[in-house]
Amino acid sequence: MDFTPTEEQAAARDLAARIFGDLSTHERLAAAGTGTDAELWKALCAAGLTGALEEIGLLGLVLLLEEQGRTTAQVPLAVSCVYGLLAVDRHGTKEQRARLLPALRDGTAVVTGAFPGHGSIRADGAGRLSGTAGWVPWLRDATHVLVPDAERNLWLVRAAEAETVPVETTAPWAAGRLVLDGTRGERLGDRGATDGRSAAGSVDGTAATERAAADRAVAGGAYEDVLVAARIAFAGLQAGVCAGALARAVDHTSVREQFGRPLSTRQAVQLRAADAHMDTEAIRVTVYEAAWRFDEGLPCVTHALTAGWWASEAGRRVVHTGQHLHGGIGADLEHPVHRHFLWGRQLDAYLGSGAQLLDELGSLLAEEAA
Structure with a gap:
């Protein structure tokens, strides 16, 4: 098990970080409202990042989504890659792939x-x-x-x-x-x-390749396969949202002074930030493992649920911490950290509550044990 990005994955991640950093500014995010930043989406697609999915795999996509989450960039990267590119590539017919994939790669279809x-x-x-x-x-x-x-x-x-x-x-x-x-x-x-x-x-087209691919597919068919990929991808997005919220909190507490000392020197602040860092790393490592297993064709249903649970439970804690460490301005709806809070809570809801995910995970583990 090696989570070190390949050269292609690292290059895609670095390029995504640069594009998100340049274009996903607070002013542009405010102007986009609830919709897509069309210029940013066009830049990502023109750079070949959407079309690179077939080369960098789900783990590579997770790296891109982490960078998106750090800036809460307003683009449909996760949905179009998981429900579009990945689903069509893995489960579409030859004719469907030839007809649909080009538009999905260049972003003209979402x-x-x-x-x-x-x-x-x-x-x-x-x-x-x-x-x-x-x-x-x-x-x-x-x-x-x-x-x-x-x-x-x-x-x-x-x-x-x-x-x-x-x-x-x-x-x-x-x-x-x-x-x-x-x-x-x-x-x-x-x-x-x-x-x-x-x-x-x-x-490939050979019967042996078809059998091998079927053996590696998630048990239950295309629906389960897409659901597993989606859980991993959105958990990866949550890892980036949490990392961005924590980075903002660290920057704020390093310069905000109370009684003549930066807030970051207070033990209570340090402990909250340390807990948030550990939660963020727990999300990241479980997501990386699930994505790596998915790309390798290994069983990963329970791993995706584990990553989803960490993203839901720990993600909620981290974005609350990020907002709390900003003090009163963290409640300002116009402050950038509030977007991380909103995204974190939305991802928590979309992935499912921790109790729901644990119930599903427990049922699967019980079935395996039986």
């Missing part, structure tokens, strides 16, 4: 997903979908939505052909409610099919 829930959407024999997904991130900026039906089949729906209702949330994620009323969807490949592609994404 896919989001009606995950993690399923069961509220039903499909008939003709591929018409009905039902409602109550909260879908980046829906207002998406061209397509990846929708799981009650049978856990995956369908791609054109956002323009469905009813999308804006959902006001505290975090600026351009969220919306997806309403399907006989909307026609395109089924993504066959359930659990790999269409002759290995876990790394290379085309």
Whole structure:
């Protein structure tokens, strides 16, 4: 097990950090409101970072999302890569990959997903979908939505052909409610099919490669595979959000003085910051392990749940600490640290509560033991 980034992963991470640092400023974030910063998204895609996913893998994507989280950059990087590029590349047919991947790589198409829930959407024999997904991130900026039906089949729906209702949330994620009323969807490949592609994404076509890819796939098919990747990716985004919140708190307490001494010299402040640092590192290492196992084709369902639990539970603690260490200005809705707080809480809600994740993890471990 080696989490050292490859040369390609490190180069992509450094480039992303530079772009986010240059363009994801407080002023631009405020101007973007709840939607996407179109110029920033265009810069990321033009730099080839979205198209690099097939080369850098999920672990490489996690590194990019960490950099996004540090600046709370307003771009649909996580959703379009996980629900679009990765899902189509791993589970789409040859024709679907040829038709959809180019637009996803250059950012002209953006896919989001009606995950993690399923069961509220039903499909008939003709591929018409009905039902409602109550909260879908980046829906207002998406061209397509990846929708799981009650049978856990995956369908791609054109956002323009469905009813999308804006959902006001505290975090600026351009969220919306997806309403399907006989909307026609395109089924993504066959359930659990790999269409002759290995876990790394290379085309082979031999029966041996198909069997090997199937053996490495997450048990249960494409839905579970995409869900695992999404949990890992969004937990990686949370690691970056926490790191950014903590960095802001450290900067603030180093210069803010109380009774003639910087706040950072106070033991209580140091202990809170140290605990937040350990929580952030716990999120990061569990995410790295889960992403590495995913890329290697190893079982990683429980590892993704573990990373999700740390991101939910520890992430909430860290962003609260970051805001608390700013004192009164931490409650200012216009202060940059407040965005980290909002993103951290939104990611906590999206990943699921710690109790929910532990319940699912416990059930899986009990099944394995039996």
